Amino acid sequence: MQLYNTLSAKEREKLIEEAGQDRLTISFYKYAHIGNPQILRNHLFLTWDEMDVLGRIYVAFEGVNAQLSVPAENFNAFKSHLDSISFLENVRLNIAIEQDNKSFLKLKVKVRDKIVADGLNDNTFDVTNKGIHVGAEQFNELIEDPDTVLVDMRNHYESEIGHFKNAITPDVDTFRDSLDIIEQDLSEHKEDKKLVMYCTGGIRCEKASAYYKHKGFKNVYQLEGGIIEYTRQVRAQNLENKFLGKNFVFDHRRGERISEDVISHCHQCGKPCDTHVNCANEACHLLFIQCAECAAAMDNCCSTECQEIHGLPYEEQKELRKGKGASNKIFKKGRSPVLKYKK
Ligand SMILES: [Zn+2]
């Protein structure tokens, strides 16, 4: 029984190109009590590998969080399989706005302690006492209310390229950090203000809303399905779009454009730009915003130091990395003193 990937990303890329068929980028999550995450993990891997599904999936005792790419022709089979698992029957699927056949190149199904690394001790509060879920139309009304405080529950590099008008965007590296900062900032308004929150696909707000209610906030709302589902509803129902810029996503696309506004800047020259890249020096891999001109001038690197290393023969680069661990596997969160224009 093959329980893990046998193809490299490069081999997979070639296969996708040769197949020439369309793929759908999809995400979903569900909180539920999973008796044996390892058994579910193996079942999902075996079934989805057969269907040529790719992506990153976390399975935990508390549920499943999945970001996937499914061949369009296998979508119905994939959906039927989800519906055959009782707690995933009719789960809401967030379908990506911009499709990219290479959004994922491997199938990774991992057992984790939690489906989102939220840093919370769930035994200290009632995780089922969540905020009121609102759709796009109600959300648009709510965020015009002068008694509303709108909070972006994502990290700094996500809200930097796109967020809702008038949202508070905490300058944080982790979800856990934002919880405390927001609570402190709004501590005077736990009863008189409406706390409205949103994130990429809704999953972070599921815990955050319950946490804030536990902390004494009386009026807590969350955007159902996050920015992805909001955008779908805005387009389907012809509503006013109040999201500016790009929605950061965690696959090879890095972001999907929601409005034409470019609200961020190239971290190297400061001109308007909202294209995230990873430094081409494999030992660095820093995530940052880089315009096409700077990319050309810097050979897709974040600094002259990385440019020099990147310019060395591959074997020499490998030699330099020896003993330093797999630093290219660490997701560096877009902060570095070499970036002149990063706040
Ligand atoms: Zn630039």
Ligand SMILES: [Zn+2]
């Ligand atoms: Zn670099």
